[in-house]
Amino acid sequence: MWSSNAVVRQGADREQQDLHSAAVNGILSGLVGITAGCATTDPRLTIVCAVVSAFIYHYGYRLQLHHGLDDAMNAVPVHLYCGIWGLFFAALMYSPGRHDTLMRVYGIDESRGDCGRGDQVAANLAFSVVVLAWSGATSFALYHILNVLFPKELNALDAGTTVELSDFMHVIDAVQLHVARAQNATGATNPVDNPAAAAPRH
Known part of the structure; x- marks a missing residue:
């Protein structure tokens, strides 16, 4: 507080x-x-x-x-x-x-000797650098991939244009189609579509 x-x-x-x-x-x-x-x-x-x-x-x-x-x-x-x-x-x-x-x-x-304040400062400084490098690299890679896949949507966001969920529906449809094909290939059952089939058997 x-x-x-x-x-x-x-x-x-x-x-x-x-x-x-x-x-x-x-x-x-x-x-x-x-x-x-x-x-x-x-x-x-x-x-x-x-x-x-x-x-x-x-x-x-x-x-x-x-x-x-x-x-x-x-x-x-x-x-x-x-x-x-x-x-x-x-x-x-x-x-x-x-x-x-x-x-x-x-x-x-x-x-073998106490870890003094100076040692801890050095260790925490190294830790901070590693965290910044890791998070920066992974974030850059992620947003670069998103920019390649969805340039129109991201450019609209950068321009301050309102982006509706419907603009991303083709992405959602593609993901759902991929999941359905994978389930058909493996014989898996979606518990949402068929909860009885997914229920545990005694």
Whole structure:
């Protein structure tokens, strides 16, 4: 809630974002920010994490608007920006006592040396780079495939034109036809069409 309040108070000058959406995403940004370090962070420091998460969400959202990035649900500011912040917060602000307890719970042998804050920051930085590379590459590949398969529909979306479900009905029909042919070839029964045949036999 600290995160939500911080976002709402910043929202007085905002014309392009609904206040309710800001409050909900503010709560989510605080939750995402503290997730990585929830087991090792002093509860009093969670307030700091949540307030910083609110600012990161707010200005991350503004940055995307400025650059015209399409993110209808504001998922990137909440889950990417605040998630990366949470990783570094967990590495820098963990409580040594809680950290040691967690290591014992998971049976991790620390006799070879403690994993210090610097080591954790480096590990979390590497993790963030891998996540960005993986999600970026897979998203690019997916949208490239969609652009090849449905250029008309995607161009209409890019132009701000309303796209009706009927525009995609030929795709749905093709998928249903493919499924029906596969079922006929294997002798499988669709439980929706014939629930009695799909019922378990005793």
